[in-house]
Amino acid sequence: MENGRSDALDEFRQGSVDAFEMLFRLHQRAVYGWILCIVRNPATAEELTVESFWRIYRAHARFQPEMGFEGWARRIATHAALDWLRTTRRETELRSEACGELAAPAKADSAMSAEIGAKIALAFERLPPKLRIAAVLAVVEEQPQKDVAAALGISVAAVKLRVFRALRLLRKDLESRGITP
DSSP states (O other), rough: OOOOHHHHHHHTTOHHHHHHHHHHHHHHHHHHHHHHHHOOHHHHHHHHHHHHHHOOOOOOOOOOOOHHHHHHHHHHHHHHHHHHHHHHHOOSSOOTTTSOOOOTTSSOOOHHHHHHHHHHHHHHHHOOOOHHHHHIIISSOOOOOHHHHHHTTHHHHHHHHHHHHHHHHHHHHHHHHHHHH
16 A cells, blocks of 8 residues: 555544545445445435445544555445345335346346346345345345455355345245246
8 A cells, every 4th residue: 555545544543534535535436336236226325325434434543544444434334234224124126227237037028027026126125134235245246255244244154144045035035926036
């Protein structure tokens, strides 16, 4: 890491507003994109980005510059999104321009594809938040499991277990609705 950026991280840890503003400008887009992949709603992602940076600023004294800012910010953003998922049971759209999309069967007609897509989205919505966030990041977004583990503050083995449980629940839910995954 170059010396100027290292100094800025140290200054941020000491509570420098200027250093925080610089880090905000550098990482705002990445944090927003990460949150958008989790919550699937641009307006909510904007609100949670602001909330995440507020949490980041309040926690500046706990920041460890040698560990890097990006992973720390991603973890705080993930927890903000998880808090939102726990308190909000709104139906969210699973597809997003900013994130990967689930592929529809090639030969299905559009009405059937829309119905299946809606059932899949609802099945994801019914998952417990901890399982949903792991499945979305690891399966839908195809994030490396070590990145998901770091963002959630859990081990890679725990990510694998949560994804396994999420997929099992999704399969059971979809089969009960007449869709064979």
